[in-house]
Amino acid sequence: MVLEGLDFEIIHACRRGEADAFRVLFEAYQDKVYSIALRYSGDRTTALDIAQDVFLKLLSSMQDFRGEAGFESWLYRLVVNRCLDYHRRSRRIRVMVEDALSAFTAPRETALHDLLRSEVEEQVQRSIDRLAPEQRIVVVLRYTEGMSYDQIAEILGCSMGTVASRLNRAHKALEKRLAPLRRMYE
Amino acid sequence: MNKNWLGPLLDRNLRPVAAPEELWERVCDPRPRPKPVLRLRLALAMIAAVATAWALHPRTASFDSQGASEMRAWVMDRTGLDVPLSPAAPIRLCGSTAFGNGSAEIRYKLRDREARILVAKAERYTQSHEFVSRTSSILRGQSYTVSGLDAQTACILCHVDPPAMN
Incomplete structure (x- = not known):
């Protein structure tokens, strides 16, 4: 369920501190928020952390929402900012730590387990993880949320040309990395 | 711009997923969690311990x-x-x-x-x-x-x- 347009009643009820209204808002957007966080971070725990932070931020800053922009755009901006913020703080060291740990740990998953967890999806996610943050968020908004260029531009606060350019660079990188999967989708 | 095969591949593998039930519980009752820096410190400490054990492990x-x-x-x-x-x-x-x-x-x-x-x-x-x-x-x-x-x-x-x- 997603709120149609700007549902002022729900928003105002949230501002008045009505818990039921916030629950309605949460139910409407939890999958979207979590999906963006998960596809961006590639990690379930991190995605839960990001989604939790977004809804807490939403709750605390509901008073700041003036309604000039759509509620969804405002919420998406919170998600995107939290993703990028999380990324900036931890990614570089996290990747380094994960690489180092992998050198000491034996492979944990069997071939069968790999198959069950969808090797293709894993491979795509790994390729997404390697994209620069500004390219990755564009890819996630485009393919996870199915947004148009102008919607993405509005959320990121940049021009459509910038969105197109970032997406183009991301596509080129992904084409190279995912080339072995090409036959399955041609 | 987008190659024919890449779009469907990304559509399919980056599709939205359902949020886990525990998300609502976490929003209602935010539990303190280690900050990323603390987590990284813990991970680095673990690596250091493993590396030390490796270095000290008696070998021929x-x-x-x-x-x-x-x-x-x-x-x-x-x-x-x-x-x-x-x-x-x-x-x-x-x-x-x-x-x-x-x-x-x-x-x-x-x-x-x-x-x-x-x-x-x-x-x-x-x-x-x-x-x-x-x-x-x-x-x-x-x-x-x-x-x-x-x-x-x-x-x-x-x-x-x-x-x-x-």
């Missing part, structure tokens, strides 16, 4: 040398065993191996016959040679077991004049 190492004092120092450094190899002994040293359990093997030749002597910590201390068998003896808290020659002959590794066998 070999050393090729013909110098008695050089080999004595190497064995001492690796195993803590002091094997007072004599530079004047009428043997030719070939090399040594330090084992993870704290023992060492010294390879040498005596009149073109190859021999090996295994040195380890002994359970008891004796001031002079105590021959346990024809191939083993104990001296000053270290046991010496030789292969290829008899134990008495091995004594010339350290002594030019070997002691008489009991």
